[in-house]
Amino acid sequence: xxxxxxxxxxxxxxxxxxxxxxxxxxxxxxxxxxxxxxxxxxxxxxxxxxxxxxxxxxxxxxxxxxxxxxxxxxxxxxxxxxxxxxxxxxxxxxxxxxxxxxxxxxx
Numbered sequence: 001x002x003x004x005x006x007x008x009x010x011x012x013x014x015x016x017x018x019x020x021x022x023x024x025x026x027x028x029x030x031x032x033x034x035x036x037x038x039x040x041x042x043x044x045x046x047x048x049x050x051x052x053x054x055x056x057x058x059x060x061x062x063x064x065x066x067x068x069x070x071x072x073x074x075x076x077x078x079x080x081x082x083x084x085x086x087x088x089x090x091x092x093x094x095x096x097x098x099x100x101x102x103x104x105x106x107x
Contacts, residue, residue, distance in 0.1 A: 014038065015048035023056055 018035055021027055027035065039045050062068075 011042075011044055011048050012052075015045065015052045018049055019052035019056055022053070 018038070021031060022035075039049065
């Protein structure tokens with residue numbers, strides 16, 4: 001039996017797969033049947049597919065020609081710090097207080 005985290009990761013992965021197939025226009029007739037069945041399985045599937053589609057749409061201007069390879073980014077991401085339970089605190093982070101903005105004339 002899968003735990004919730006594993007199951008959620010699997011749903012996100014499947015939703016991403018479907019979103020990419022839809023975006024590429026690569027859905028066959030059988031794919032459409034399979035996608036409909038997958039969506040009917042759970043409202044979570046619908047939510048994750050909508051989220052994946054929104055992310056693809058929102059990020060489409062970043063690499064419109066699809067030349068950036070995620071594997072290269074991950075390999076070159078030496079300055080990326082992974083989040084783990086040790087780096088997350090239960091205390092909220094509060095921005096330092098700043099003085100009021102001066103919207104008047106300077107001079």
